[in-house]
Amino acid sequence: MAVWAFVPAAGSGVRMGVMTPKQYLMLHNRPLLWWTLDRLSCQPEVTGVMVGISADDSHWSDLKWHSGKMIGTVNGGDDRARTVLNGVEKLLEVGESEDWVLVHDAVRPCVTNNDISRLIAEVVASECRGGLLGAPIADTIKQVSKHRVRTTVDRSQLWRALTPQLFPLGLLHQALSNAIKEGVAITDEASAVERVGFPPLMVEGRSDNIKITHLGDLQLAEVILASQESVDRSEEDR
């Protein structure tokens, strides 16, 4: 069973509000993307890693990330879904339609290898044609319009969709192509696959697998990475 990892890293990070695309901002003395790629390449189940980068990216060549698992880059698209579709098309040149692809945001460096392993094991053992990491919503949810609370939403069935998300290459290709052709805006792989009739498996992951979106998230990610390292070290000492 081959599991390819694809990392969409072609965004420009508008919400971050700085010139450098956020995937290249520094986190503990290394670019954020370096940490993400490091986690994926350490994942024993992963066969190869491909990265989607913007055609006008001037930072990738300075990243100096080396791994025997790196199989190449592909040009990003106008939105995340198109970047992922480009990656899936390229992966279909080296892999089979039934191979799995693990799509993981470049800007989620705090994902743990343990969560990725559980996602792969639980999806492969299930009857679902794919799945994703997610976390149940903890806060009370309000529907708001013009700064006025309209209603309180029942959160009992609401989860945050995280990444990685794992699907067969062929199915994801069909689902993304279909959504793009029909002009449907989608922000994750699961919603494309849901549309073509395959409910993905939701696997509970750690809520500290945050997506770096605003400047403050960088400091939070530094704290999370440091705490994960100290847990790893204390486990080694035991």
Ligand code: CTP
């Ligand atoms: N992404 C991509 N191609 C795009 C847009 C986004 O590969 N055309 C990637 C980003 O690089 C990121 C992931 O998709 O790794 C999640 O997207 P998001 O957090 O929205 O990043 P940006 O689009 O860069 O940020 P913003 O929406 O604030 O501009």
Ligand code: MG
């Ligand atoms: Mg975006």
